[in-house]
Amino acid sequence: MKGEYTMKVEEKTIRKKFNNLNSNKIPKPNLLLHCFNAFWVGGLICVVGQFISDFFSYIGVPKDELGTSVSIVMVFLGAILTGIGVYDKLGDFAGAGSVVPITGFANSIVSPAMEFKKEGFVFGVAAKMFTIAGPVLVYGIGSSVIVGILYYFFRW
Amino acid sequence: MGRRIGVQTVEIESKPRIISTYNIVGPKEGQGPLSDYFDRILEDDLNGTESFEKAETSLLYTAVSESIKKAKLKEADINYLLAGDLLNQLFSSSFAARDLNIPFIGLYGACSTMAESLSVGSMLMEGGFANYVVAATSSHFSSAERQYRLPLEMGSQRALTAQWTVTGSGAMVLGRKGDFPYVTHCTIGKVKDYAITDVNNMGVAMVPAAVDTIKQHFVDTGRKPSDYDIIATGDLGKLGRQFTEELLLEYKYDMKGHYMDCGEEIFDAQKQGTNAGGSGCGCSAVVATGYLYRNMLMGKFKRILLVSTGALLSPTSSLQGESIPGIAHAVSIEFGVIK
Numbered sequence: 001m002k003g004e005y006t007m008k009v010e011e012k013t014i015r016k017k018f019n020n021l022n023s024n025k026i027p028k029p030n031l032l033l034h035c036f037n038a039f040w041v042g043g044l045i046c047v048v049g050q051f052i053s054d055f056f057s058y059i060g061v062p063k064d065e066l067g068t069s070v071s072i073v074m075v076f077l078g079a080i081l082t083g084i085g086v087y088d089k090l091g092d093f094a095g096a097g098s099v100v101p102i103t104g105f106a107n108s109i110v111s112p113a114m115e116f117k118k119e120g121f122v123f124g125v126a127a128k129m130f131t132i133a134g135p136v137l138v139y140g141i142g143s144s145v146i147v148g149i150l151y152y153f154f155r156w
Numbered sequence: 157m158g159r160r161i162g163v164q165t166v167e168i169e170s171k172p173r174i175i176s177t178y179n180i181v182g183p184k185e186g187q188g189p190l191s192d193y194f195d196r197i198l199e200d201d202l203n204g205t206e207s208f209e210k211a212e213t214s215l216l217y218t219a220v221s222e223s224i225k226k227a228k229l230k231e232a233d234i235n236y237l238l239a240g241d242l243l244n245q246l247f248s249s250s251f252a253a254r255d256l257n258i259p260f261i262g263l264y265g266a267c268s269t270m271a272e273s274l275s276v277g278s279m280l281m282e283g284g285f286a287n288y289v290v291a292a293t294s295s296h297f298s299s300a301e302r303q304y305r306l307p308l309e310m311g312s313q314r315a316l317t318a319q320w321t322v323t324g325s326g327a328m329v330l331g332r333k334g335d336f337p338y339v340t341h342c343t344i345g346k347v348k349d350y351a352i353t354d355v356n357n358m359g360v361a362m363v364p365a366a367v368d369t370i371k372q373h374f375v376d377t378g379r380k381p382s383d384y385d386i387i388a389t390g391d392l393g394k395l396g397r398q399f400t401e402e403l404l405l406e407y408k409y410d411m412k413g414h415y416m417d418c419g420e421e422i423f424d425a426q427k428q429g430t431n432a433g434g435s436g437c438g439c440s441a442v443v444a445t446g447y448l449y450r451n452m453l454m455g456k457f458k459r460i461l462l463v464s465t466g467a468l469l470s471p472t473s474s475l476q477g478e479s480i481p482g483i484a485h486a487v488s489i490e491f492g493v494i495k
């Protein structure tokens with residue numbers, strides 16, 4: 001019989017059940033494992049940074065230039081690892097552990113630059129380079145300006 | 157002459173035959189469980205071109221031209237090429253059609269394009285407007301990633317519900333004569349949107365459309381799941397397949413033993429790290445032109461229902477906070493004696 005059963009069931013019921021399934025049956029990521037991986041990979045990247053800092057200090061780089069020098073090397077490493085296709089695999093494993101350090105910042109700029117090279121150096125590389133890092137820069141620099149102004153008026 | 161039955165289904169009387177198919181896939185698909193059913197497996201997913209979009213174009217061009225050769229026809233014999241893909245302005249289809257001497261109708265149905273082009277092609281044949289039609293579609297992991305998601309080398313984690321866009325293209329040649337599988341019914345789906353906004357959960361977002369189209373197909377034709385040897389949804393993935401089964405039970409349609417999802421079958425989710433399964437226009441296209449078609453020719457499947465499913469979102473729509481509308485079209489294909 002055509003439509004024998006179906007006439008009785010309204011779409012409302014289906015939608016309700018769908019919402020039910022969607023809120024209960026979506027698999028949850030293993031947060032504990034992810035946090036652990038993010039922690040040790042992120043920590044390891046920082047150890048590398050500390051090692052470079054100590055090395056520069058040892059060869060006599062002045063103390064107020066240490067931070068800049070370490071950043072330059074770490075950004076360079078992040079860019080190299082992105083270029084040879086390692087950083088995306090690291091990111092898949094470590095999540096925020098590899099996104100938060102400055103190497104992740106390098107990755108977020110180099111990866112779109114590589115991806116959009118086919119659209120040319122002007123409208124591809126240059127225009128798309130900051131699609132991911134751009135918002136971070138805008139709000140990072142923006143909030144530092146606001147904090148600076150507050151600091152100027154309310155010194156404590 | 158064909159006629160309309162029920163609300164959304166047309167019955168195709170002239171039995172347009174699928175006289176040949178051809179599919180071509182990327183290396184990852186070639187390592188998957190269905191590798192025996194592909195005509196060609198690429199070693200390099202750029203296929204010798206300089207960009208992923210051009211690679212996808214070459215995949216579609218190869219699938220169309222090889223399927224025509226396989227049917228022992230020439231491009232000039234084909235009355236219409238019906239094709240579509242995921243890229244903006246149908247990049248792959250339009251540029252593949254540029255090199256083909258065939259009148260072209262571009263279709264956009266996201267990942268539902270295989271069933272969409274096959275339906276429209278069958279109706280054109282039924283109307284007597286064409287003797288030969290090619291229905292085709294393609295998708296490419298890397299071109300889809302760069303349009304919809306993040307750069308490939310960007311280090312980010314994939315959600316458990318995320319799917320992997322299939323690199324591949326499939327084409328079918330429809331003709332009037334010969335002993336081949338033929339189209340009997342097409343059910344054109346309605347757009348359904350149950351307010352899923354997570355772009356990493358597209359399989360589930362398409363479930364309402366799949367459920368509605370499958371239900372409507374059964375209501376219109378008076379058939380039930382057991383009338384089909386296999387009902388194949390396009391790319392709902394593991395979770396979407398489970399949800400679809402459960403929701404169809406509400407309508408008292410038990411899909412057990414008659415149902416598969418192309419996206420779930422094309423990859424080995426555990427070994428290949430594809431999470432919920434495959435997706436993309438190419439997903440249902442390469443499974444339909446390979447696994448399903450060949451098993452029909454061998455007599456294993458006598459009657460199938462291909463339900464390609466599409467998520468009709470755009471990068472702009474999701475940024476503007478819109479939810480993901482889904483669509484599904486169903487095509488019933490038969491071959492051999494039906495009990």
